[in-house]
Amino acid sequence: MSHRIITLLSACVITAISTAPLSLADPPADSGVVSAANPAPAPAPAGAAPIASGTAGTLTTPDGWVLTVGAKNESLEPVAPLTNSPWSREYLVDGSFQGAVTGSGTSKLAGGSLEVGYQIGCGIIQDDIESISTATGIAGINLPFTSGSILPFILGAQAGEQIKIDLKPGTVNIVPVDKKSFKGTKSRVTVNGFRIKIDGCAGQSFIRSYATFTSSTDNTDDVVTYLGVTRAI
Numbered sequence: 728m729s730h731r732i733i734t735l736l737s738a739c740v741i742t743a744i745s746t747a748p749l750s751l752a753d754p755p756a757d758s759g760v761v762s763a764a765n766p767a768p769a770p771a772p773a774g775a776a777p778i779a780s781g782t783a784g785t786l787t788t789p790d791g792w793v794l795t796v797g798a799k800n801e802s803l804e805p806v807a808p809l810t811n812s813p814w815s816r817e818y819l820v821d822g823s824f825q826g827a828v829t830g831s832g833t834s835k836l837a838g839g840s841l842e843v844g845y846q847i848g849c850g851i852i853q854d855d856i857e858s859i860s861t862a863t864g865i866a867g868i869n870l871p872f873t874s875g876s877i878l879p880f881i882l883g884a885q886a887g888e889q890i891k892i893d894l895k896p897g898t899v900n901i902v903p904v905d906k907k908s909f910k911g912t913k914s915r916v917t918v919n920g921f922r923i924k925i926d927g928c929a930g931q932s933f934i935r936s937y938a939t940f941t942s943s944t945d946n947t948d949d950v951v952t953y954l955g956v957t958r959a960i
Contacts, residue, residue, distance in 0.1 A: 936954075
């Protein structure tokens, strides 16, 4: 008699799992929703968009020279990251950066340098992902879990799986592109189609160009910096 009751109970459990409607924690597939684990490919880039340049940086030195550094013809194009990761950001950038020394200083100039690059800021950094599992299920029944998500998924009354993501405060990456030493009073660096990136970014990202112009004499260095307009992506 007890053997028949156990057999009947097993049949009821299997039938309930096979025919029960999907719970709210496991909604039906929606053709209009893209899985975070497998994002759809980004559309083909339409070309870099021109952006406004910032105000030129100027400095009058104690010995009378005037240093100026600025940019023109800047453009920025967000592109799909080569890693295909939702935590990565990549950009194609262009621009022409110039530095010059003018005026009637009293010291003898000895050239200098012009460094050009980009600063990328991220509001939140993804540090680590940890899987947390709990299970009190029935032997012989496997309940699937969809990996790659950033949100907890409840698998039912008998089993569960959660994802723990450690986040850190944001950071700024400085990406130097070129540093040109020069003689005389002028220097220029032109950038075209340069690809820059930041990884592990779980929040909004920001980017701007910079150019640092240095004028030297035998005994001094005078430094002035240009900062481009900050763009939120």
